[in-house]
Amino acid sequence: xxxxxxxxxxxxxxxxxxxxxxxxxxxxxxxxxxxxxxxxxxxxxxxxxxxxxxxxxxxxxxxxxxxxxxxxxxxxxxxxxxxxxxxxxxxxxxxxxxxxxxxxxxxxxxxxxxxxxxxxxxxxxxxxxxxxxxxxxxxxxxxxxxxxxxxxxxxxxxxxxxxxxxxxxxxxxxxxxxxxxxxxx
Ligand code: MG
Numbered sequence: 001x002x003x004x005x006x007x008x009x010x011x012x013x014x015x016x017x018x019x020x021x022x023x024x025x026x027x028x029x030x031x032x033x034x035x036x037x038x039x040x041x042x043x044x045x046x047x048x049x050x051x052x053x054x055x056x057x058x059x060x061x062x063x064x065x066x067x068x069x070x071x072x073x074x075x076x077x078x079x080x081x082x083x084x085x086x087x088x089x090x091x092x093x094x095x096x097x098x099x100x101x102x103x104x105x106x107x108x109x110x111x112x113x114x115x116x117x118x119x120x121x122x123x124x125x126x127x128x129x130x131x132x133x134x135x136x137x138x139x140x141x142x143x144x145x146x147x148x149x150x151x152x153x154x155x156x157x158x159x160x161x162x163x164x165x166x167x168x169x170x171x172x173x174x175x176x177x178x179x180x181x182x183x184x185x
Contacts, residue, residue: 014060020072021059024149025137030130031055034157037128038119039164046164054160054167063111064156067104071148078145094135094147105151112162120158124151131157 008016021028032051039046058064077083078091090098102124109120127135131154134146 008062008065010060010062013062013065014056017059017065017068020068021153024072024075024146025144026130026134026149026153028052028055028059031153031157032160034123034128034130034154035161035164038122038157038161042165043168045168050164050167051160054163055156057163058108058111058156058159061111064108064159067108068152071101071104071152074148075145078147079143091147092145094145098147101148101151104148105155108152108155109158109162112159112166115165116155116159116162119161120155123154123158127154 018028021031029052032048032055035051035054036046036048039051059068074091078088081088081092083091105120105124106117109116112119123131127150131150134150134153137144137146
């Protein structure tokens with residue numbers, strides 16, 4: 001009997017997540033662009049490279065690995081019409097009131113707290129960049145299904161945007177601290 005593979009390092013998970021995203025037509029740098037555009041509204045010290053680093057960090061998290069793996073397979077199986085019963089049409093037509101895709105998105109964004117989730121809400125409503133592309137692809141005659149993926153990708157962007165904001169606040173706090181300490185001595 002073949003031994004099941006259950007052990008994945010963070011490097012393995014990152015590589016597999018990147019492979020799945022590429023296979024489903026998503027370049028991780030497009031996710032970073034959404035994070036950058038969202039966060040640069042609030043801070044002018046944010047740069048695209050930090051957003052790309054954050055996306056890669058988030059893509060190495062175990063919860064994200066599990067959710068992306070599952071979501072991408074649901075989309076693929078929907079395209080192949082492998083589901084039985086009402087769920088096949090509900091998934092294939094990306095029914096607006098379905099909501100399970102948003103639950104997965106909220107779970108990913110929630111790794112970065114309530115702000116992660118509100119940032120996800122903003123992306124979910126406004127559909128910037130690659131999210132709109134995925135959404136349009138899923139509704140045209142292409143027959144692609146991105147019902148799960150658009151929310152998961154949006155949530156990764158929201159998580160990256162929140163992480164970058166938290167890091168820049170930490171850096172600012174550290175700078176402030178060193179100035180205060182200089183004054184003390
Ligand atoms: Mg969706």
